[in-house]
Amino acid sequence: xxxxxxxxxRAAELLAWALEHAPPxxxxxxxxxxxxxxxxETGTGLPDAPPELIARPPHAWPFERVPRPT
Numbered sequence: 001x002x003x004x005x006x007x008x009x010r011a012a013e014l015l016a017w018a019l020e021h022a023p024p025x026x027x028x029x030x031x032x033x034x035x036x037x038x039x040x041e042t043g044t045g046l047p048d049a050p051p052e053l054i055a056r057p058p059h060a061w062p063f064e065r066v067p068r069p070t
Contacts, residue, residue: 002046004058006034014053021046041065 006014011034018028018036026040034055038046049058 001063002038002040002058002060004036004049004053005055006036007053007055010034010053011036014049017049017053018046 002018004014004018011030014034014036015028015030018038022028022038023040023042023044025042026038026044029037029039031037040046043062045060046058
């Protein structure tokens with residue numbers, strides 16, 4: 001999972017950048033407080049975001065899917 005807070009007035013641009021650079025199977029989300037989240041189960045990741053689009057360095061967490069017990 002990758003999460004970044006957009007620089008002031010740059011949320012739409014950060015979202016467009018994430019949509020362009022996220023792997024095709026990734027899910028991209030936005031929040032009302034100018035954050036963009038990318039969930040990429042392939043683990044491919046994203047390149048570094050342009051510094052002018054972000055308010056702080058993005059956070060990234062590796063996750064492992066856990067199957068539900070049957």
